[in-house]
Amino acid sequence: MAYEKRKKFIVNVLYAGLIALMVYLLLRYALGLLTPFLLALLFAYMLKAPAKFVCRKSGLPYKPVVSVLVLLFYSTIGWGAALLGIKLITAALSLFSTLPSLYTNVIEPGLAVVFDSIEQLVYRMDPALVLAIDDIFARFAQSLGELVTSWSVQAVSLISGYASTLPSIFIKLLLMVISTFFIARDFDALAAFISRQLSPKAADVLAEIQKYVVGTLLVCIRSYALIMCITCVELSIGLTIIGVDKAVLIAMAISVFDILPVLGTGGIMIPWVIVSAISGDYKLAAGLLAVYLVVTVIRNILEPKIVGSQIGLHPVVTLASMFAGVQLFGLLGLFGFPILLSLLRRLNENGTIRLFK
Numbered sequence: 001m002a003y004e005k006r007k008k009f010i011v012n013v014l015y016a017g018l019i020a021l022m023v024y025l026l027l028r029y030a031l032g033l034l035t036p037f038l039l040a041l042l043f044a045y046m047l048k049a050p051a052k053f054v055c056r057k058s059g060l061p062y063k064p065v066v067s068v069l070v071l072l073f074y075s076t077i078g079w080g081a082a083l084l085g086i087k088l089i090t091a092a093l094s095l096f097s098t099l100p101s102l103y104t105n106v107i108e109p110g111l112a113v114v115f116d117s118i119e120q121l122v123y124r125m126d127p128a129l130v131l132a133i134d135d136i137f138a139r140f141a142q143s144l145g146e147l148v149t150s151w152s153v154q155a156v157s158l159i160s161g162y163a164s165t166l167p168s169i170f171i172k173l174l175l176m177v178i179s180t181f182f183i184a185r186d187f188d189a190l191a192a193f194i195s196r197q198l199s200p201k202a203a204d205v206l207a208e209i210q211k212y213v214v215g216t217l218l219v220c221i222r223s224y225a226l227i228m229c230i231t232c233v234e235l236s237i238g239l240t241i242i243g244v245d246k247a248v249l250i251a252m253a254i255s256v257f258d259i260l261p262v263l264g265t266g267g268i269m270i271p272w273v274i275v276s277a278i279s280g281d282y283k284l285a286a287g288l289l290a291v292y293l294v295v296t297v298i299r300n301i302l303e304p305k306i307v308g309s310q311i312g313l314h315p316v317v318t319l320a321s322m323f324a325g326v327q328l329f330g331l332l333g334l335f336g337f338p339i340l341l342s343l344l345r346r347l348n349e350n351g352t353i354r355l356f357k
Helices: 002-060 062-097 100-126 131-163 166-185 187-196 201-240 249-257 266-278 282-306 313-328 331-349
Strands: none
Touching: 002 062, 002 187, 062 187, 100 131, 100 187, 100 266, 100 282, 166 187, 166 282, 187 249, 187 313, 201 331, 249 266, 313 331
16 A cells, blocks of 8 residues: 555656646747737737627627727737837936946945944044955945946846847737737637637636636736836826936836835835935935835725735745746746746635645
8 A cells, every 4th residue: 555655656746747847848938939829819808808898889790890909909008018118128228327327426425425434433442443444445345336337237238138139029019919810800719619629627727717817816917007007106206306307217117116026116215215325315315215105105005905806825935936937937937926826826725626735
């Protein structure tokens, strides 16, 4: 009996490992090729309900209606997202390009003032330590300057590398647009064909996934998108009042960063407050701190009311899945892994699959 149990355990582990390897290879190498078509399928699914609503109200045929909706969708949201992306990339390039000069002209003089105060305090206690403090400051300033320069160069090269892939991105976008038209026109027929190829168990799992994604995750994503927009408006108004240049673009960048768990707005605002205080601009530091506190308070009030349901993962599990996802699959894994774990937790709780107790 013990031998049979061990043999069964080994077989199950190998079976699970083989499935995990196949999923990894699929996501690692095939997902990039399939992304335009998967996004086209998602957008076609999103436009199906509005198209059927228009057809019921107007009596028009489905295919012309959904084709017009696809055209309107890409003409408005698509172009708006493209223009916003270009502006954000331009602002990021400008920001990272000026980091070395910002450090030389602002941060390093501020650090010098701080170390001068420390030297005066140390001199009163033991004058012999002043030389050691000077040496520590020189090495610290040199190391920090090299680190800032290295980060700036890496960030600019990374963004420029993405910019160099624009031709291939354009081809993928073109494929996505064309595929959306064809999939949207024949969505029900394609869905019926796929459903016929699945076993009853697989069909039940797929139905449960669809129910969870549509009923929970999309609502959660929409809710956080609304919170992100509210945060962007608050930051735009606050940064404009305290006199920050390019307040709207900076607010957009911070609000995008705000969707990351744990880090949020404070991941940018708090270091900005510290740098401003070190450089001696206490007025700007106080203004930034006030804006951050207002945004944080309003978010904590609105978030429980706007977000009806969370993804249901412990923060440690969320962070671990984000770290593993970004290491394996980049930006897609950063958000995809927590969503996948949330989906698996839901399926396990409903008894659709059995992964853990």
